Amino acid sequence: MRLNLAPKVATITASAQCQQMFELLAQDLLSKARCARLTTAHGVIDTPAFMPVGTQGSVKGVSPRELRELNAQIILGNTYHLFVRPGLDVIKHFGGLHKFMNWDGPILTDSGGYQIFSLSKLRKITEDGVEFQNHIDGARAFISPEIAIETQAALGGDIVMALDECIPYPCEYEYAAQSAEMTTRWARRCKEWQKENAQRSTSNAQRPTAVGSAVPAESRADALGTAHTTGRQLLFGIVQGGTFEDLRKQSAQAIVELDFDGYAIGGVSVGEPEEEMMRAVEWAEPLLSKDKPRYAMGLGTPPQLLEMIARGMDMFDCVLPTRLARNGTAFTDTGTLNLKNAEFARDKRPIEENCVCPACGGFSRGYIRHLVKAEEILGLRLITLHNLRFYLELMNRARAEIERGTFDQFRKTFVADYKTRDAMMIE
Amino acid sequence: MRLNLAPKVATITASAQCQQMFELLAQDLLSKARCARLTTAHGVIDTPAFMPVGTQGSVKGVSPRELRELNAQIILGNTYHLFVRPGLDVIKHFGGLHKFMNWDGPILTDSGGYQIFSLSKLRKITEDGVEFQNHIDGARAFISPEIAIETQAALGGDIVMALDECIPYPCEYEYAAQSAEMTTRWARRCKEWQKENAQRSTSNAQRPTAVGSAVPAESRADALGTAHTTGRQLLFGIVQGGTFEDLRKQSAQAIVELDFDGYAIGGVSVGEPEEEMMRAVEWAEPLLSKDKPRYAMGLGTPPQLLEMIARGMDMFDCVLPTRLARNGTAFTDTGTLNLKNAEFARDKRPIEENCVCPACGGFSRGYIRHLVKAEEILGLRLITLHNLRFYLELMNRARAEIERGTFDQFRKTFVADYKTRDAMMIE
Numbered sequence: 001m002r003l004n005l006a007p008k009v010a011t012i013t014a015s016a017q018c019q020q021m022f023e024l025l026a027q028d029l030l031s032k033a034r035c036a037r038l039t040t041a042h043g044v045i046d047t048p049a050f051m052p053v054g055t056q057g058s059v060k061g062v063s064p065r066e067l068r069e070l071n072a073q074i075i076l077g078n079t080y081h082l083f084v085r086p087g088l089d090v091i092k093h094f095g096g097l098h099k100f101m102n103w104d105g106p107i108l109t110d111s112g113g114y115q116i117f118s119l120s121k122l123r124k125i126t127e128d129g130v131e132f133q134n135h136i137d138g139a140r141a142f143i144s145p146e147i148a149i150e151t152q153a154a155l156g157g158d159i160v161m162a163l164d165e166c167i168p169y170p171c172e173y174e175y176a177a178q179s180a181e182m183t184t185r186w187a188r189r190c191k192e193w194q195k196e197n198a199q200r201s202t203s204n205a206q207r208p209t210a211v212g213s214a215v216p217a218e219s220r221a222d223a224l225g226t227a228h229t230t231g232r233q234l235l236f237g238i239v240q241g242g243t244f245e246d247l248r249k250q251s252a253q254a255i256v257e258l259d260f261d262g263y264a265i266g267g268v269s270v271g272e273p274e275e276e277m278m279r280a281v282e283w284a285e286p287l288l289s290k291d292k293p294r295y296a297m298g299l300g301t302p303p304q305l306l307e308m309i310a311r312g313m314d315m316f317d318c319v320l321p322t323r324l325a326r327n328g329t330a331f332t333d334t335g336t337l338n339l340k341n342a343e344f345a346r347d348k349r350p351i352e353e354n355c356v357c358p359a360c361g362g363f364s365r366g367y368i369r370h371l372v373k374a375e376e377i378l379g380l381r382l383i384t385l386h387n388l389r390f391y392l393e394l395m396n397r398a399r400a401e402i403e404r405g406t407f408d409q410f411r412k413t414f415v416a417d418y419k420t421r422d423a424m425m426i427e
Numbered sequence: 428m429r430l431n432l433a434p435k436v437a438t439i440t441a442s443a444q445c446q447q448m449f450e451l452l453a454q455d456l457l458s459k460a461r462c463a464r465l466t467t468a469h470g471v472i473d474t475p476a477f478m479p480v481g482t483q484g485s486v487k488g489v490s491p492r493e494l495r496e497l498n499a500q501i502i503l504g505n506t507y508h509l510f511v512r513p514g515l516d517v518i519k520h521f522g523g524l525h526k527f528m529n530w531d532g533p534i535l536t537d538s539g540g541y542q543i544f545s546l547s548k549l550r551k552i553t554e555d556g557v558e559f560q561n562h563i564d565g566a567r568a569f570i571s572p573e574i575a576i577e578t579q580a581a582l583g584g585d586i587v588m589a590l591d592e593c594i595p596y597p598c599e600y601e602y603a604a605q606s607a608e609m610t611t612r613w614a615r616r617c618k619e620w621q622k623e624n625a626q627r628s629t630s631n632a633q634r635p636t637a638v639g640s641a642v643p644a645e646s647r648a649d650a651l652g653t654a655h656t657t658g659r660q661l662l663f664g665i666v667q668g669g670t671f672e673d674l675r676k677q678s679a680q681a682i683v684e685l686d687f688d689g690y691a692i693g694g695v696s697v698g699e700p701e702e703e704m705m706r707a708v709e710w711a712e713p714l715l716s717k718d719k720p721r722y723a724m725g726l727g728t729p730p731q732l733l734e735m736i737a738r739g740m741d742m743f744d745c746v747l748p749t750r751l752a753r754n755g756t757a758f759t760d761t762g763t764l765n766l767k768n769a770e771f772a773r774d775k776r777p778i779e780e781n782c783v784c785p786a787c788g789g790f791s792r793g794y795i796r797h798l799v800k801a802e803e804i805l806g807l808r809l810i811t812l813h814n815l816r817f818y819l820e821l822m823n824r825a826r827a828e829i830e831r832g833t834f835d836q837f838r839k840t841f842v843a844d845y846k847t848r849d850a851m852m853i854e
Contacts, residue, residue: 086797
């Protein structure tokens with residue numbers, strides 16, 4: 001509880017370095033929820049913020065124009081997917097991910113680690129990094145903390161993530177402890193690489209040779225020559241530690257000591273019970289700098305997002321709105337609708353009354369159901385637009401409620417009204 | 428040759444009945460190409476016109492808003508597909524196809540016959556009509572000429588098509604002859620049903636019982652109660668006759684004698700050589716009323732469309748722009764591009780220079796290739812928009828060239844420059 005703060009207090013950020021980067025605007029009295037403004041090379045992000053996931057250089061089913069019309073302020077790009085296809089050299093040839101996909105707003109790229117652990121074959125993890133075979137053509141590659149940042153530098157995202165090991169659930173304490181410590185050592189190497197190369201990009205001095213690199217030498221030489229210089233990229237560190245309190249706290253403290261531009265909670269939403277997920281965040285959060293953005297990775301349902309906001313989280317990414325849309329599932333304030341159900345065949349109502357998304361503005365549940373049943377692409381397009389708008393609007397509402405000092409009641413009412421269904425589980 | 432006409436002559440239509448429905452605006456001197464304006468219940472269509480195919484109540488991959496932005500003036504709906512799924516009663520419940528799919532422009536519906544012959548199982552054709560099992564759930568149904576028009580009346584299209592038998596290629600002369608005669612008898616029944624029921628919809632008298640109907644009795648009773656009255660629907664007759672000159676001419680003459688609102692050439696683009704297709708149109712065309720729209724069904728490539736325009740055809744529908752887009756193939760003035768090819772991986776150019784479509788306005792060939800290879804929906808969306816715009820723009824150019832009196836040279840130059848590739852074949 002932070003009852004000593006008056007509502008709507010605009011907190012001054014702690015360090016001069018971050019003053020322009022992250023500006024706290026309001027702090028909820030009854031929870032740790034806060035409103036802030038995060039400034040990146042390609043624009044400003046109002047937090048709490050939801051980031052639609054543009055896995056392979058495209059938010060599935062949605063055009064950049066539609067994302068702009070939905071007022072999406074930032075999207076996520078998956079480094080692993082882009083590295084595998086079309087390949088880093090191709091994206092660099094096009095001048096970075098922004099130009100490649102025609103999105104001029106902020107982009108956050110992940111490190112690629114999560115997909116290496118979840119998708120690729122024959123992983124071999126050492127202190128140096130991870131050797132793996134990709135899931136498309138089985139080509140071997142190696143990623144180290146340095147290569148992860150170098151790769152993201154080339155993609156040109158506004159926010160880049162340190163390489164971490166995302167351990168599965170459940171996981172033995174001993175493995176989780178050693179892994180979290182390695183993640184910290186990797187985080188330090190990421191930070192050092194960026195610091196060194198940001199300077200080098202200015203001084204044009206020779207860079208050290210990577211231990212082993214998935215990036216062709218020629219491409220590496222060009223990595224800092226793009227318009228998106230390393231120095232302008234914000235680097236976030238990632239807290240790990242599994243479901244263990246002492247490990248989460250140790251990890252948070254160690255990562256914060258490295259002084260990143262922002263902090264992410266990783267290793268959540270990997271199959272653990274929701275209470276475990278909440279605890280992982282609650283343990284780490286008090287150790288995270290108040291004047292830096294906090295990013296809860298890869299989650300979650302609408303109620304989970306509000307609970308995370310109440311626990312001091314600022315940024316989110318999740319495939320649920322796009323993935324469930326492709327399965328015919330739409331989000332509403334009172335839970336999800338599976339539009340494939342026969343009950344909607346003659347339903348003339350929009351997915352949700354009073355929704356201003358492009359789907360609800362012109363199309364009935366019955367028509368969208370027909371499209372989904374007939375496997376017409378327009379069906380998943382319309383539901384995707386609705387779902388993304390729902391998630392983005394949920395963040396708008398959260399911000400407004402925080403600013404009004406009424407967030408905690410809003411969260412409780414929303415969560416109580418929302419009926420989680422089976423379809424809500426991330427597969 | 429119609430050298431006796433000066434360029435840009437606005438021909439006065441022959442009958443008072445059709446004066447407002449179809450207005451000839453210009454006639455090419457060196458070919459049979461003409462410009463006209465066709466007025467329907469939901470709007471005006473400038474001909475030559477291309478109709479994007481909205482098979483199942485959606486032009487595949489495209490939203491109604493995008494169709495409007497592409498300046499599509501009319502789309503086609505497939506009665507068979509809509510009858511099978513979601514079913515006629517559902518579309519009537521929503522107030523007709525326009526409201527169901529949120530498209531307020533003109534719609535042409537086909538009779539359903541073509542898909543019954545190409546998709547359904549266990550067809551049994553008799554003089555009465557066709558008994559068939561649909562390809563989705565195998566449910567049995569029966570369609571007669573009367574039911575075909577009744578069904579289209581319920582869908583509410585602006586232009587409806589008589590039921591015909593579309594014979595395959597090749598086909599024996601004897602079968603083609605008998606089939607064409609039956610198609611004429613069916614056309615007469617379609618015409619009579621519409622005439623009788625247009626009156627009945629005013630007088631509210633009892634209608635005759637159909638021999639057998641795929642439409643539930645309750646639905647039939649409502650069929651004329653929709654906002655889209657039968658009387659406002661334009662009914663087109665269809666010329667058949669296979670690849671036989673005398674049969675094509677006999678069919679054309681017999682269909683024209685029935686005095687439809689417009690005339691279609693059916694049974695073309697069914698696998699016959701291109702020269703056979705051209706001849707089928709050339710044989711029938713002189714017999715078709717000059718003051719009525721002519722519709723060449725289910726074709727074709729861009730050069731074929733220009734050749735058909737030169738042979739006096741006004742309206743076209745074809746799945747090529749949408750279907751090939753889903754395969755990664757884009758149309759250009761010099762032929763098709765298969766964007767999956769490796770040569771495009773680093774191509775920074777748009778699909779076609781100077782094209783103003785939404786794809787060429789923001790996306791490179793390389794990016795679109797990546798999307799197609801990665802099976803991202805945005806890839807086929809972008810190519811679909813480009814291809815539809817290409818077809819629609821080709822009609823715009825044809826109209827402008829006809830009005831300028833330069834169409835014939837335009838056609839020759841375009842056809843010579845255009846390289847037909849294997850991908851152009853309709854599958």
